[in-house]
Amino acid sequence: MPEPQISLPDVFGALGDPIRLSIVERLMKEGEVSAGDIAAPFPISKPAISRHISVLEKAGIIERRVDRQFRFLRVRGETMKDLASWIERYRRFWETSFDRLEKLFPGAENDDAEQGKSKMEDDHDH
């Protein structure tokens, strides 16, 4: 058991860097990628990427597998599941917060509550 206990703030903190977040996204899409292939797209040195990988590993977000001289990385599904559980556990609170506010302070809030219209940026590398 390489991850005896996972810290939610550490998980969030590890994802709080554009390079690390895009590493995780790539690993989720591609499943397993070597450290070198992960480092290739970024304009920083390999040791810097190696440290980012260590941060993700210590947070329990990814695992390393050694194969010959290569390190293959993959996302730990269990940690992502825990992350999803956390946000879902609070969903009823944040999902209704807009309605609750509207009742208290009508018109004081934006009203674009439609689904699927995320304002979140999708390009967090570079």
Add this chain to the structure above:
Amino acid sequence: MPEPQISLPDVFGALGDPIRLSIVERLMKEGEVSAGDIAAPFPISKPAISRHISVLEKAGIIERRVDRQFRFLRVRGETMKDLASWIERYRRFWETSFDRLEKLFPGAENDDAEQGKSKMEDDHDH
């Protein structure tokens, strides 16, 4: 429109601190709390809490409402929805990653894949 664009790494980064995370959790549960009441449980100074609140606000996670000399804080449901959307968008990748690995490297992984058995710590303040 106080939040023209939200950065996912900034959102994660803001949640990557135990004090800030427990502030957000409390606001989700209680809906709206004054800055002073938010600061009270923590063993650090009020200016330090004030800065944590600013970090959360700049990340788009919370909003401030001014009422007389009080500042009331509340979670922005839209940002939490965007966070939930992000993790759900990748769910099929991380949810199946364990099975995929089991096929490639049988027995090399832990096998406690039951639902509801989170290893995540739930006490991230102090």
Add this chain to the structure above:
DNA sequence: GTGTTAATTAACACATCAGTTAATGAATAA
């Protein structure tokens, strides 16, 4: 053996972060 490839660790520079106390701003209460 020697050389190459893959990746990490070591040592260091610099930026950012998280905390402090003191000062300030702004509204309430007397």
Add this chain to the structure above:
DNA sequence: TTATTCATTAACTGATGTGTTAATTAACAC
């Protein structure tokens, strides 16, 4: 007006984070 309450901003300190280059470890290829 004066004092009190609520909260912030300013100035500073120490810790942590992120990057660099150089050195090291380890496996592969010859």
